[in-house]
Amino acid sequence: MSRFWSPLVSRLSPYVPGEQPKIANLTKLNTNENPYGPSPKVLEAIRAEVGDNLRLYPDPDASALKQAIADYHGLQPKQVFVGNGSDEVLAFIFQALFKHEQPLLFPDVTYSFYPVYCGLYEIDYRTIPLADDFSIRIADYEKPNDGIIFPNPNAPTGRALALAEIEALLAANTDSVVVVDEAYVDFGGESAIPLVNRYPNLLVTQTLSKSRSLAGLRVGFAVGHPDLIEALIRVKDSFNSYPLDRLAIVGAVASFADEAYFQQTRQAVIDSREALVAEMAKLGFETIPSAANFIFTRHPAHDAATIATGLREHGVIVRHFNKPRIDQYLRITIGSPEQNARLLSALGEFLRV
């Protein structure tokens, strides 16, 4: 606290990302990174851009990337906004579209950055409890609001909402913006992107950090009606002209061009998830059905925080949230088959103790 701070600053409760330990030989299953590296064609495209041209500013509009995303999803570039990771995109959405009279609505158990953005932009919000099975009940969102946001699949539960449910929500809620945060959709969810041409209040966000193995490059995007995209562009152009660097732009463009690699790696993660869930069940774990690259799981006979500490002693890091309703769960990223085997082995040892 300092007298020089804007009054807002002392009221902030910043987001705490999963730990990025600087220790080698850890089995790192705490931040939902992809166990497979980016497409070799992505690496090749980035390497080709590493040269004298880095002295030049990037294209402030990242037009090539907007075009690639538009082409991939059958949209127009004016329906696409790109940013420095979907976190930056979400921040702009909160500032540009969610600051109104009525509160923003989101689930009580969800991505914990949402209330942080509300703090940053002084946005009123209400949380809507998930059902006991951690599903989102659309009917619960039929109340006065100036915005609705939820991840699909939800985080940290991994549970997906059917597209028909999302469409029912959009049909019932036409006067405010609905944002579907699809960070994990490629691992088994149904994308709402096909609905954006029919619902002018729908915005869908995605990231290249998970299913495209580019967490280290920082690229995310939103698609929706051009009026919504225009609001994001106005805020972005009042904040930072060039949030995507040259290497991120070419790498992201190349990712959308290598469909085979994308399909192969996301399917490998899905397969590993199903195998892991089955093995965990044998150890007594109860896992929420997951459509993501992580699982949300608990053991009826062991405290979650204690399991997390025990795993850490075996060199395996998972994420535990010390929060109401979910403090007996662990969120575990789907690793490579080898990483998952190490996890299972560590869990086996811990449970025997």
Added chain:
Amino acid sequence: MSRFWSPLVSRLSPYVPGEQPKIANLTKLNTNENPYGPSPKVLEAIRAEVGDNLRLYPDPDASALKQAIADYHGLQPKQVFVGNGSDEVLAFIFQALFKHEQPLLFPDVTYSFYPVYCGLYEIDYRTIPLADDFSIRIADYEKPNDGIIFPNPNAPTGRALALAEIEALLAANTDSVVVVDEAYVDFGGESAIPLVNRYPNLLVTQTLSKSRSLAGLRVGFAVGHPDLIEALIRVKDSFNSYPLDRLAIVGAVASFADEAYFQQTRQAVIDSREALVAEMAKLGFETIPSAANFIFTRHPAHDAATIATGLREHGVIVRHFNKPRIDQYLRITIGSPEQNARLLSALGEFLRV
């Protein structure tokens, strides 16, 4: 304009960066990029990072880069904040430190992003006229304020303020934050960084986009008292955990390690500037003394906008601001000796017409 927009959005007047034309064979002297590419060691460091690790998030604190900057400037890492270009750093500064009761003060002729940030964060501001020779008069800032910001050297004038003047301002103004935006300081200004240990209200920003030839990589930083840095960290951690990607972090670290290349290229730009100013004088141009990698110049017999249009027809792009006091000036980036020769040749042809 859309009913879904937060009310703020329709009031924004976004910043308009210099054009980034997608045409080859232009002599592009409009966005103050360095004519020399980044250090070969920077390119090597980036290439070494292009691999499977891009699947992993970057270090959210960019600790290696903070350490490199701290070491380079004889500071502690807790005195350093890094961001996605100095534009992002400045945005956080405006939000975290300049939103108070009293207005923010900055020159009437200065970096045109400052009033844009004020619009984005609804910050009251007053502009202080430069003297007739476009110098900043420190005494004019002795009035009630909750913040002062100016570039040194100033943009788009290129004129530098002596360090003694800045220290006099700090001595007279102890109750609000003073930010010295040193985007161009390496081309002939005196940095205020040595003052940060003595003035807890001083924040100095720099960028790697100009003197370190890394506009395409997006890295900027601020140094100052840990309390000021803490405010920036709190805002950043409420906005985006990882604004610097893995490639930007390693490239920036490598830049600070290659002092010889940095000294050689910045001196080459300075030498080119002095040669260019002399040649322009022969053509009748009157140039403000510049300590930057650009010049601010006018011709007493020719309208600036007309010259800019004429240069464009010869494939040379410079920047013209259609604004009070400066609409008869052109801001011209210092290019390579070859680019400067093309500029002089085009000017010569234009003036003969």
